[in-house]
Amino acid sequence: MTISERLEAAFITGDRWKLYLSGVGITLEIAVLAGILGIIIGTCLALMKLSRTGEGKPTILSYIATVYIDVIRGTPSVLQLLIMWFIIMASSSNGILVASLSFGLNSGAYVSEIVRGGILAVDKGQGEAGRSLGLSKAQTYRYIILPQAAKNVIPPLGNEFITLIKETAIVGYVSLSDLTRVANQVASRTYDAFMPLIGAAVIYFVIIKVLTILLGKFERRMRKSDNR
Amino acid sequence: MITVKNLYKEFTDHDGKVNEVLSGINYEINKGEKIVIVGPSGSGKSTFLRCLNLLEVPTSGQIIFDGEDITAKGVDINKVRQRMGMVFQNFNLFNNLTVMQNITLAPVKLGIMTEEDARLKALELLRRVNLTDKANVYPASLSGGQKQRIAIVRSLCMNPEVMLFDEPTSALDPEMVGEVLDVMKQLADEGMTMVVVTHEMGFAKEVATKVLFVDEGKILEENTPKEFFENPQSKRLQDFLAKVL
Numbered sequence: 255m256t257i258s259e260r261l262e263a264a265f266i267t268g269d270r271w272k273l274y275l276s277g278v279g280i281t282l283e284i285a286v287l288a289g290i291l292g293i294i295i296g297t298c299l300a301l302m303k304l305s306r307t308g309e310g311k312p313t314i315l316s317y318i319a320t321v322y323i324d325v326i327r328g329t330p331s332v333l334q335l336l337i338m339w340f341i342i343m344a345s346s347s348n349g350i351l352v353a354s355l356s357f358g359l360n361s362g363a364y365v366s367e368i369v370r371g372g373i374l375a376v377d378k379g380q381g382e383a384g385r386s387l388g389l390s391k392a393q394t395y396r397y398i399i400l401p402q403a404a405k406n407v408i409p410p411l412g413n414e415f416i417t418l419i420k421e422t423a424i425v426g427y428v429s430l431s432d433l434t435r436v437a438n439q440v441a442s443r444t445y446d447a448f449m450p451l452i453g454a455a456v457i458y459f460v461i462i463k464v465l466t467i468l469l470g471k472f473e474r475r476m477r478k479s480d481n482r
Numbered sequence: 483m484i485t486v487k488n489l490y491k492e493f494t495d496h497d498g499k500v501n502e503v504l505s506g507i508n509y510e511i512n513k514g515e516k517i518v519i520v521g522p523s524g525s526g527k528s529t530f531l532r533c534l535n536l537l538e539v540p541t542s543g544q545i546i547f548d549g550e551d552i553t554a555k556g557v558d559i560n561k562v563r564q565r566m567g568m569v570f571q572n573f574n575l576f577n578n579l580t581v582m583q584n585i586t587l588a589p590v591k592l593g594i595m596t597e598e599d600a601r602l603k604a605l606e607l608l609r610r611v612n613l614t615d616k617a618n619v620y621p622a623s624l625s626g627g628q629k630q631r632i633a634i635v636r637s638l639c640m641n642p643e644v645m646l647f648d649e650p651t652s653a654l655d656p657e658m659v660g661e662v663l664d665v666m667k668q669l670a671d672e673g674m675t676m677v678v679v680t681h682e683m684g685f686a687k688e689v690a691t692k693v694l695f696v697d698e699g700k701i702l703e704e705n706t707p708k709e710f711f712e713n714p715q716s717k718r719l720q721d722f723l724a725k726v727l
Contacts, residue, residue, distance in 0.1 A: 382537055383574035383633075387588035387640060388564030397587060401578040480577075480622050 255446075264449035270440055277436035278457060284353050284432070285419045291358025292418070293411070296365025299323065301395075303370055319366065326363035332424050334360055339428040349430045353422070361418055368414060372407035373399060405476045412469040416462050433457060483644065483675060484511040484534060489543035491529055491699075503529045505699035507543070511644075516676045518686040518707075521696035522722060527679045530696060531648050534677065535559075535566045548643075564592060567637030571649040573629040575621035575636070581608075582617045585636045600639065607635040611665055627658030631665050638669075645669065647678040683726060687711060695719045 255263075265271045302319035306312060326334070338356040339349075346352055376399050384394035426435035437454035441447040491504035503526045511517055521527045532538040534545060536552060536559050544551050552562050576584050585607070586600035595603065608614045611631040621629055630650055637645060647666065651659045663685050670676060670689045680686065686693050686707055693710040695703040695718075703710070703719050711727075714720045 377572075377574070379570055379572050379574035380576060383568075383570060383576065384588075385560075386535060386537060386563055386566075386568040386570075387637070388560045388562075388592055389588055390560050393591055397591065398576050398578065405578070478620075480620075 260446055260449050263444045263446060264440060264453060267444075273431075273436045273440065274433065274453070274457065277431055277433035277454075278461070280350065280425075280430060281419065281422050281432040281434075282461070283350055284357060284422045284425060284430075285415070287350075287354035288357030288361055288422075289415050289418055291354065292361030292365045292414070295358060295362025297369050299362060299366030300369035300373060303366065304373060323363045323366060326360055331357070331360050331421060332427060335424060335428060349425075349428060353425045353428065353430055357418060357422065361414060364414055365411065368407050368410045369403065371410075372403035375406045376402045408469065408473045408476060412466070412473075416465065419462060419465075420458065483513045483515075483548060484677075485544075485546040486510070486534075487544040487546070489530070489533060489545070490541045491526070491533060491538060492541045503699055504533070504540070507699070507701055509694070509701060509704075511675065511677060513643075513675055514673050515691045516670050516689050517678065517692050517694060518690035519677065519679045519694045519696055520681070520683070520686060520722075520726075521694075525697045526699040527696040528648055531646050531677060531679050534646055535563050535568055537568070564588075564594070564640055565643045567634075567640060567642035567645040569630070569633050569637060569645065569647045569650045571652050573621075573626070573633045573653070575624075575629050575633055577621055580618050580620055581613070581624075581632055584621070584632065585639050588636075589639055594640070603639055604635070607638055608632075610668075611635055625658060626654045627661045630654065630658075630662045634662075634665055634669070644675040644677065647676065647680065649679050649681070651680065651682055681726065683711070695722065697722070 265274070299319045299322065302313075302315040303323070305315050335353065335356045338359075339352050343352045343355070380398050380402065381394050384398045385391070389397070422432055423434035425432050426438070429435075431439075433454050437450040440450040444450070486507055486509045489504050489507040490502070493501045493503060495501065507530060519527045519530065529538055533540050536545075540553060543553070545553050547562060547566070550557065550562075552559065575581075576587070579587060582601065582604055585604040586595075586597065589595040589600045589603075590597050605614060605617065608617060611634070613628060613631060613635075616624060616628060616632070621632075624632070634645075634650075650666070651662050654662065659682070663682060666676070666678070666685070667689055676689075678685070678690075688707075690707045692704060693707050694701050695710070695714075695716075697718055702716055703714065705713075710719075711723065714723055
């Protein structure tokens with residue numbers, strides 16, 4: 255077979271390109287939903303983990319967050335996905351929802367450490383200045399600390415989202431037809447692994463390259479207050 | 483105006499070792515006074531100042547501000563702090579906000595002024611320190627002296643009854659010290675009650691109503707500036723002055 259025949263078999267015959275397209279759709283849908291969930295859960299966990307009592311001791315919420323982060327980081331994400339699919343959400347037939355939830359809960363643990371680091375990297379004096387003016391702790395966080403922390407966390411958060419996009423490739427385990435699974439299916443149909451698998455790899459690469467460029471632009475915009 | 487009774491402050495490090503920084507401070511600050519606190523580094527003078535608005539929570543003792551014991555349980559410390567301005571060694575302007583936003587954030591968010599009133603007041607204060615043209619820039623583009631003058635303005639916009647200064651000129655390049663001290667002198671002339679921790683002995687001589695010498699967590703000596711510098715009583719203060727003057 256010539257290269258063009260192989261390309262045709264991998265992408266054109268039987269409108270197979272539509273399969274890849276829907277695979278990309280599923281991959282991105284899960285990644286975006288999980289990413290949003292991860293940021294929400296991660297921010298909550300970070301604030302919980304940093305919470306202190308009046309005497310400066312960690313609160314019960316802080317311990318809960320620590321346990322959650324330990325459990326999530328201490329188990330494989332494939333296993334978490336399988337547990338979510340076959341045990342916790344076994345009654346649900348919405349695979350995308352289950353997968354998004356599973357990845358979101360997983361990502362939240364990693365994001366929480368990113369956010370916590372971002373908050374701790376804000377100079378202590380910023381918070382003290384806010385409190386010295388009479389602003390409450392919550393107001394100081396909202397108007398001063400979190401906006402500065404947000405700027406700190408964009409690069410590692412972008413990194414986390416990129417990891418997340420690629421990690422969704424394991425949803426084939428729960429029979430969702432994401433990009434990786436589609437490519438694999440085409441490969442077994444056409445008895446030619448090269449074109450579909452390399453094709454899928456190129457698609458992942460392009461998605462992530464575009465995302466990297468957008469993140470870089472966003473980061474520069476967020477840094478405008480640093481400009482001299 | 484502020485009465486400090488039996489103030490103790492201990493810090494416990496990670497190994498559980500206790501370090502007593504303030505060892506029983508008693509003092510009374512009256513309205514309109516300018517108290518300047520000097521002492522060697524590590525003497526506890528900054529900690530003392532930071533206890534006055536409870537940025538450091540005292541281990542024991544009382545701080546009575548305007549008749550109210552602010553160390554008591556149930557006191558709304560945020561309300562108290564609205565009446566006490568504080569200026570820091572490292573300026574601590576909010577990096578994510580413009581100069582104008584830095585000044586108006588607290589009065590507006592605390593519901594003390596409308597956005598418009600706060601803006602007008604901020605502009606008037608900026609005019610006093612000759613920085614009106616910096617209203618819309620971010621702190622990163624300012625010099626140290628400019629930052630500190632704006633930090634003072636930010637505190638003043640809350641109409642405080644007392645201003646606390648924690649080594650306000652220590653982080654400045656030498657040529658910028660003057661512009662900050664000038665603003666502080668102006669403030670003193672207007673009758674503001676001030677508590678200033680500083681190494682600027684010239685400022686102490688010129689502006690202070692009382693100078694305190696703090697060492698090893700205690701007020702070792704307290705006097706008018708003239709007596710303090712010309713007639714130091716304790717050996718430790720004599721040694722200290724010999725080193726810094």
